[in-house]
Amino acid sequence: MANLIDIKGVTHAYKTDNGPLPVLDDLNISVPEGDFCAVVGPSGCGKSTLTRLIAGLMKPDQGEVWLHGERVTSPRSTVGMAFQNPVMLEWRTILQNVLLPLEIVPNKMTKKQKEERGRELLALVGLEGFEDKRPSELSGGMRQRASLCRAIVHKPDVLIMDEPFGALDAFTREDLWQTMHALRAEEPFTGVLITHDLRESVYLADEVIVLSGRPATTQHVENVKLDGRTDLEVIYTPEATEILHRLRHQIEIAQGRAKDEEAA
Amino acid sequence: MKTFRKIATPTLAILIFLAFWEFIVWVNQWPNYKMASPSDLIPAYTKYWNLFLIYGWQTLWRTVVGLLVAVVFGTLIGMIMGFSRTMRDALYPLLVGFNAIPKATVVPVIALILIGQHDLNTVLIAFMISFFPISVAVSIGLSTLEPEYRDILRSLGASKWTIFWKIALPKTLPEFFGALKVAVTLAFIGTNLMEIVEPHGKGLGHLFDSGKINADYPLMFAVLIALAFLGILLYYIVVALEKIFAGWAERPQG
Numbered sequence: 001m002a003n004l005i006d007i008k009g010v011t012h013a014y015k016t017d018n019g020p021l022p023v024l025d026d027l028n029i030s031v032p033e034g035d036f037c038a039v040v041g042p043s044g045c046g047k048s049t050l051t052r053l054i055a056g057l058m059k060p061d062q063g064e065v066w067l068h069g070e071r072v073t074s075p076r077s078t079v080g081m082a083f084q085n086p087v088m089l090e091w092r093t094i095l096q097n098v099l100l101p102l103e104i105v106p107n108k109m110t111k112k113q114k115e116e117r118g119r120e121l122l123a124l125v126g127l128e129g130f131e132d133k134r135p136s137e138l139s140g141g142m143r144q145r146a147s148l149c150r151a152i153v154h155k156p157d158v159l160i161m162d163e164p165f166g167a168l169d170a171f172t173r174e175d176l177w178q179t180m181h182a183l184r185a186e187e188p189f190t191g192v193l194i195t196h197d198l199r200e201s202v203y204l205a206d207e208v209i210v211l212s213g214r215p216a217t218t219q220h221v222e223n224v225k226l227d228g229r230t231d232l233e234v235i236y237t238p239e240a241t242e243i244l245h246r247l248r249h250q251i252e253i254a255q256g257r258a259k260d261e262e263a264a
Numbered sequence: 265m266k267t268f269r270k271i272a273t274p275t276l277a278i279l280i281f282l283a284f285w286e287f288i289v290w291v292n293q294w295p296n297y298k299m300a301s302p303s304d305l306i307p308a309y310t311k312y313w314n315l316f317l318i319y320g321w322q323t324l325w326r327t328v329v330g331l332l333v334a335v336v337f338g339t340l341i342g343m344i345m346g347f348s349r350t351m352r353d354a355l356y357p358l359l360v361g362f363n364a365i366p367k368a369t370v371v372p373v374i375a376l377i378l379i380g381q382h383d384l385n386t387v388l389i390a391f392m393i394s395f396f397p398i399s400v401a402v403s404i405g406l407s408t409l410e411p412e413y414r415d416i417l418r419s420l421g422a423s424k425w426t427i428f429w430k431i432a433l434p435k436t437l438p439e440f441f442g443a444l445k446v447a448v449t450l451a452f453i454g455t456n457l458m459e460i461v462e463p464h465g466k467g468l469g470h471l472f473d474s475g476k477i478n479a480d481y482p483l484m485f486a487v488l489i490a491l492a493f494l495g496i497l498l499y500y501i502v503v504a505l506e507k508i509f510a511g512w513a514e515r516p517q518g
Contacts, residue, residue, distance in 0.1 A: 052415075055419040056419070057415060057418055057419055074421070075418055075419050075420065075421045077420050077421050079419055079420075080419075081415065081416060081419045083412045083416075085410065085412050087410060087412040087413050087416065089413075089431065089434070090435075090512055090513065091434050091435075091437075091510075091512040091513075100416070100417075101420050103430070104417060104420040104421065104422045104426065105420055105421070134512060136512075150416075154420070160419075
């Protein structure tokens with residue numbers, strides 16, 4: 001299968017008053033079409049920079065980012081984004097918020113088709129009946145659901161999520177994980193999920209990429225195929241636990257707390 | 265019931281205030297040149313009602329025009345400062361300095377530069393005194409826009425203009441209206457400064473002046489109350505506009 005996302009030898013540094021601050025160092029990531037890839041790593045290792053690079057919001061100092069066989073040099077409408085802070089336009093209703101990308105991205109949908117599409121998506125994430133509410137009337141979890149709808153309403157090839165569930169309580173987060181699976185079943189997309197939560201990465205992703213500490217490079221790639229199961233119980237199976245242990249160990253290496261025995 | 269309460273509460277407050285004022289004057293037995301009482305004002309209004317209408321209109325329209333210019337110019341400066349850090353650093357001290365100059369001292373200068381252009385003079389002072397809060401509010405509103413807002417649209421390939429129109433502008437409206445409420449009252453001060461310091465036979469300021477010259481003290485107080493009334497009127501027009509354009513920012517009271 002062709003790779004939808006190809007990140008080749010990307011190196012990037014931020015300019016600061018104390019000289020350049022390298023965040024990414026010769027990073028290589030490939031995500032096949034339709035796959036869901038989770039990126040984990042220590043705090044401040046450049047994960048968010050990675051999302052901005054894939055989205056074309058910034059250019060790397062060195063290396064190349066390819067989407068769909070095209071080199072990314074500027075933002076493109078085939079990308080959808082969701083952030084930890086589910087920013088909503090407070091002056092619009094939930095439905096109008098979800099439809100925002102369709103106002104920017106060229107498309108041939110009529111107003112009615114757009115509305116139908118928005119309502120369908122909202123129903124899919126359990127927000128039926130909230131279409132005409134204002135964002136301020138929704139809880140954090142509901143806002144994040146709406147923000148996911150907004151991220152995929154224009155049928156992007158790639159959904160980039162930067163810790164979308166990070167600010168939610170544990171139970172809401174688990175609800176949202178299941179919503180993600182429901183969405184993927186209905187709406188095929190290739191996903192990149194930045195997260196701090198190893199259980200989340202194992203439950204949602206097909207592969208988990210562990211980044212090393214700053215400057216980040218690909219330290220470990222873990223294939224996570226849990227027999228296609230999408231129920232929450234799967235996290236507590238022995239296979240999942242074993243994967244979690246391996247990932248935990250890799251994170252400790254990345255943090256510099258454990259030695260990489262394979263390398264040594 | 266809700267609208268009734270909304271109108272009745274401030275009306276009652278005004279009546280209580282007037283009664284208290286009347287009472288204070290009566291208790292102290294102040295003559296009307298020291299402090300006119302509300303009951304002294306009624307004859308002033310009935311006697312000069314046509315003058316109040318003519319002069320009141322002159323004051324009102326010049327204030328509104330000054331305010332409109334302040335909105336356009338203030339928003340423009342605010343946008344420049346909100347989008348460019350360099351321009352913000354460059355313009356802030358100039359604006360603050362300009363705003364710190366007492367406008368009463370600017371009045372004669374303007375009156376000299378644009379001699380005879382009374383309407384223009386008055387509008388200019390109303391504008392100068394009221395654009396500062398608008399500029400500051402717009403620039404703060406724009407410069408504090410969360411980066412995620414911009415990224416959502418930018419990642420879809422939206423132009424800068426689209427981002428401004430769809431997000432930055434509506435997001436700044438609550439701050440803008442907050443500043444406009446301050447600017448409304450300031451603009452009245454500006455108009456009257458010109459009308460009183462450089463009298464040119466127009467506006468409520470002129471009526472105030474003629475009250476002073478003729479020792480008609482109740483008339484002077486009546487002018488002040490008329491000005492207050494116009495101020496309240498314009499303020500509530502702004503409140504109504506705010507409800508229409510930025511009503512979403514109001515949270516239900518819990």
